[in-house]
Amino acid sequence: MPKAETQNRTFDVLPDPADFRDRLYTPTLIEVPPRIDLEEYKLAKVPLLNQGSEGACTGFALATVANYLLRRRKVDPDEIPVSPRMMYEMAKRYDEWSGENYDGSSARGAMKGWHKHGVCCNELWPYEVKKIDRILTTERIEDAIMRPLGAYYRVNHKDLISMHSAINEVGILYVTAVVHDGWYNPTDAGVIPPSEKKLGGHAFVIVGYNSEGFWIQNSWGHEWAKDGFALLTYDDWLENAMDVWVARLGAPIRLHTPRATATSLSENAGKAQVYTFGTVRPHIINIGNDGQLQREGTYGMAKEDVANIFEKELPQLTQSWSKRRILLYAHGGLVDERSAVQRVADYRPLLLEHEIYPIAFIWRTDFWTTLKNILEDALRRRRPEGPLDSAKNFLLDRLDDALEPLARTLGGKHQWDEIKENGILATKNAEGAGRILLEHLDALLNTDPDIEIHIAAHSAGSIFFAPLIQLLTTSGKIKAGPMKGKSGQGHTIASCNLWAPAITIDLFKECYLPVIHNGTVKHFDLYTLTDKSERDDHCANIYHKSILYLVSHAFENTLRIPLIRDQGVPILGMSKYVEQDAELTSLFKGKRSHWFQTPNNLPEKEIGASRSQRHGDFDDEKLTLISTVSRILETAIHDADVEFQRSAASMKSEREELDTHQ
Structure with a gap:
C-alpha cells in the first residue's frame, strides 16, 4: 500500500474505489x-x-x-x-x-x-x-x-x-x-x-x-x-x-436461543448478521483461494482465530459436557458462503443439545451460478431461435449427451478442477486452513484422547476431506493419495458420514478406504440417491440428470462419449457405480459400513432414514441430519426439533423455477 510518513505521522488512507451500489445521501427539507x-x-x-x-x-x-x-x-x-x-x-x-x-x-x-x-x-x-x-x-x-x-x-x-x-x-x-x-x-x-x-x-x-x-x-x-x-x-x-x-x-438486540440465531441469519430476516455473528463464528473455518484462510469479509479469519476456537471457545462451551464430540463438516460445491453459514446455524441447536461441537469449513465453492450460465450457453448452441418443433421431440432424449461435451469445453471442467484443487490444497498446502486446524486438533487429542472426532460431508465436501482424513488418521508414512510421503497423526475417527459424495471412487479408495478397513474410521455411512432419483433430478431444468451425472460424464478427466465410452468416471455418490464395484459391495456387507439409498422408507427414528429426492436435498433434509446425529451418538434420537431456514440460494432457485412457468 502506498503511504507517506512525515513528522512521525503516517498518511495511508486510500480513496474508496467506485461502487455504484453505495446508497447516496439525499438532503431533506x-x-x-x-x-x-x-x-x-x-x-x-x-x-x-x-x-x-x-x-x-x-x-x-x-x-x-x-x-x-x-x-x-x-x-x-x-x-x-x-x-x-x-x-x-x-x-x-x-x-x-x-x-x-x-x-x-x-x-x-x-x-x-x-x-x-x-x-x-x-x-x-x-x-x-x-x-x-x-x-x-x-x-x-x-x-x-x-x-x-x-x-x-x-x-x-x-x-x-x-x-x-x-x-x-x-x-x-x-x-x-x-x-x-x-x-x-x-x-x-x-x-x-x-x-x-x-x-x-x-x-x-x-x-x-x-x-x-x-x-x-x-x-x-x-x-x-x-x-x-x-x-x-x-x-x-x-x-x-x-x-x-x-x-x-442501530438498535441493539440480544438473541438467547440457537434457534433464534439460525432464524436471524436466514434470507427472510434481512440483514441481521451483526446480531448473530458471535454465535456462529466459533464454529466456522473460512477458506479462500489455494485452501488458505480467508482473511477478508464477514467471516474472515487468521491463524489466531483458529487458535482461539480450540483454546477458548470450544473448552468454554463444552466444559460441562459428559462426553466431548467434535463434528467436522464440509459443504458441497453448489453452495455460496451465506447459505453455508446458514446451514451451520441450522445444525447448531440440535448438535449442541446432544453435546456435539460443530466446526464447518466454509470453502467458497458456489459453483451453481457458473454452472447454470455454462449450461444455458451450451443449450443456446444446440437449439434454433423460437419454440422447438414438436417433430423433433425424439431429440430431447439426446439433449444431455449433446450438452455434456459443450459444458466441459465452455469451462465446466476448469471450474470443477478449481473447486477440487482448493479443497485438496486446504490440507496439502502447509499454510492451508485444514492443516492449521489439524495442528490444533492434534494437540487437543494428545491432551484429551477421549474426545471423539466425527466427519460429515455433502457432495464435493468429500473431496475436501480426502487429504485431511489421510493426515489425521494414518499412522506413519502415507503411501498414496494427495498426502503421499507425509507422516500422519494416527488419530481415530468415530464416524464418517458422506451425503451424495462427489469424490471419485479411485480417490476414495486411496484416502478413505485404507483407514475404514483398518478400523481407524470406526463407522462409515454412505448416502446416495437411487439411480432413478439421480436420473429424475436436473440441473437448472437444462441438463436432465443430477449434477453427479454431469460431473461423471463431463467434468472429470475422461469425457464420456456415447457408444464409444459409454460410462463416465465412477463417482462414489452414484449408486450405479457402487453396485458395479466388487470391493465396495463387499465393504457394505460388514457391520461397520452402511450404504443407504434415498429416498427410502426406513422408519423416521432409524439410522439411515432419509427422504432426499435430489442431490441438493441432503444438507437440509431433516431425517438425513437426524440419522447422522444418531450415528454419532450410536443411538437413535427421538423427538428431534429441527428447523431449516430458507437460504438465499434456495429462494433464488425457486424464483427461477417460477420464472420458467410464466
Missing part, C-alpha cells in the same frame, strides 16, 4: 442553519483521541463518530469510549485489497466493518501501537453487537449543500481527504493554511461549519491546532476531499 458552531459540538464532550504514529486514522475517526452518536443518543446515552482498534482491524477485512498485513484502509471498508460487526468498548480491545491483536473473541463480539451501526450513506463530497444538510441532521460526518504541509502549521485560530506539498490520505470527522469552511476534529491529540480541532476552508476541502459518509446507530 429540514432547515439548515447558516452555521453550526464548534462550541455546540463540544457540549457532547466527545473524547479527543490520539492515534500516534500508526496509520490507523480510519479506525480513530470512525470511533469518534461512534462516541458522538452514542453520547447524543436520546434513549440510553452511552459515554463508554469505543475501540478504535476494532474499527481499524475490521476496516481492513472489508477493503478491496487482499489481506490485513498492511497499515491503512478505506472509509468504506471501515463503515462495512462497523455495519457487519458493531463495535466493542475500548477496554475490551485497547489500542496499543504496533501490537498485532486481530482476534474477534466472543467477549468482544458480544459487546460489539450492543453498539450496531444502523443506516449509513455516502455523501457527495463535492456537494456542500448535501454536506451541510447531513451535518445538521446527524451532527457529525466521517470523511477522508488528502492532507498537506499546512496541517502541520495551523494558525492560532485553528485555521489550516493552504500548501502545495501533499502528504497523503487521512481520515477525520467534520463536526460543524461556518461561512469559511468546516470545523474538524482530528485524532492527533489536544496539542494539535485549536485543542485538537481546526477549520478546513471550503477551497481546501474541494481541492483535496476524497470521501464522505454519514450514519445513524
